Amino acid sequence: MTAWNDFLAEVKQAESDLGNPxxxxxxxxxxxxxxxxxxxxxxxxxxxxxxxxxxEFHKTASRLFDKRSNDWEILFDMQHYWIPxxxxxxxxxxxxxxAFILHNKYDTSENSALYVLNPIxxxxxxxxHEIINVPEDKGFEYKTIYWEHRPVQIEKPLAIRPGQxxxxxxAQKGVFTVHGTLDSGFENExxxxxxxxxxxxxxxEEALDFLKWANLxxxxxxxxxxxxxxxxxxxxx
Numbered sequence: 001m002t003a004w005n006d007f008l009a010e011v012k013q014a015e016s017d018l019g020n021p022x023x024x025x026x027x028x029x030x031x032x033x034x035x036x037x038x039x040x041x042x043x044x045x046x047x048x049x050x051x052x053x054x055x056e057f058h059k060t061a062s063r064l065f066d067k068r069s070n071d072w073e074i075l076f077d078m079q080h081y082w083i084p085x086x087x088x089x090x091x092x093x094x095x096x097x098x099a100f101i102l103h104n105k106y107d108t109s110e111n112s113a114l115y116v117l118n119p120i121x122x123x124x125x126x127x128x129h130e131i132i133n134v135p136e137d138k139g140f141e142y143k144t145i146y147w148e149h150r151p152v153q154i155e156k157p158l159a160i161r162p163g164q165x166x167x168x169x170x171a172q173k174g175v176f177t178v179h180g181t182l183d184s185g186f187e188n189e190x191x192x193x194x195x196x197x198x199x200x201x202x203x204x205e206e207a208l209d210f211l212k213w214a215n216l217x218x219x220x221x222x223x224x225x226x227x228x229x230x231x232x233x234x235x236x237x
Contacts, residue, residue, distance in 0.1 A: 004206035007199055011094065011116065014195035018118040023131070025090040025117040025159070025175055026097035030104050032113040032198055036186035038179050040084035046183065050086065051147065057083055070135040071142040073165050079176070080168060086146065088157075090117060092173040098207055099216045101199060112199040115186075119159030122177070122193040131175075132160045146180070154180040156189050172221055 001009075015024055027036070040046050040053075054071075057078050068074050079087045091097050094114070101112045119131050132140055140160075144150050157177045164170050182189050199207065211217070219228050 002206060003200050003203035004210070007114075007197065007203050007207075010197045011114065014116045014197055017195060018116065018121065018193075021118045021120055023092065023119060025092060025119050026094045027088065027090045027115040027117070028097035028099075028101035028199075029113045029115070030101050030110070032111045032196075034113065036088060036115060036194070037183065038084070038086050038088050040086050041179060041183040041185075043084065049084075053083055053085075054078070068165075072134045072162070075142060076162055076165060076169070076176075080166060086179045087176045088179070089172075090119075090159075090175045090177060092175060095211065095214050095216045096172050096221060098199070099211055099221055102204060102208055102211060103218055103221070109201075111201055112204075114197045114199055115194055116197065117159075117177075117194045119175070119177075122157060122159050122190055125156050125190060125193070126154060126158055126180075128158065132158060134160050134162060136163070146178070149181075155182045156180055157186065167224060168222060 015021075018024070040050055043049055054074070058074050061074075061077065065077060068077065075085055075087065079085050079089065091100075097114055101114070120129070123129065123131065134140060134142075145154060157179045160176050160178050162169055162174065162176060168174065186194055218234065222228075
């Protein structure tokens with residue numbers, strides 16, 4: 001058995017431990033010490049800054065994008081362009097999560113991590129029994145729920161499925177968790193809903209081969225000018 005095969009066996013065991021749900025989500029991190037906390041919630045006074053960031057982005061970016069029909073679509077744009085939000089990116093394809101690890105710069109002395117999530121189990125912690133489709137669910141509006149806390153204050157993360165508003169979301173099979181008022185992350189609030197598997201450095205060479213065979217390069221995952229540029233640099237240099 002190689003380190004890569006051992007890793008795949010651990011992923012299979014993690015899915016079994018989570019009950020082999022019909023839908024499983026994955027998230028990769030280049031550093032195994034990372035916690036599942038959105039970038040916004042690592043800021044001081046983050047709820048105030050959330051509103052300021054949203055308002056400023058909406059006002060400024062409205063000249064650059066097609067008109068968005070709802071606040072969720074604006075929030076997904078913010079996440080897409082690395083503005084801190086209360087979202088975490090996930091994917092329904094394990095290979096995409098592995099690519100997120102290996103396509104970014106990583107410290108060769110550090111192991112990486114793959115997170116495996118049961119999204120239905122996560123939502124049950126908040127009394128929901130399905131993944132929330134936004135913006136189709138008209139009773140789940142971003143500002144009403146997370147700024148005004150109506151009809152209830154949501155504390156724990158929830159799994160949401162976006163519309164196909166961008167080529168990146170489509171290519172990455174992208175989904176999100178949206179975090180509530182508790183800023184301590186999955187490790188304290190939803191430990192029974194996910195598993196963390198270490199991707200050791202000794203497995204990464206075979207992991208890169210896997211991505212090549214699966215045609216999961218930068219351009220297929222980021223189907224825009226940025227992804228194309230990264231792909232050309234890696235291919236030639």
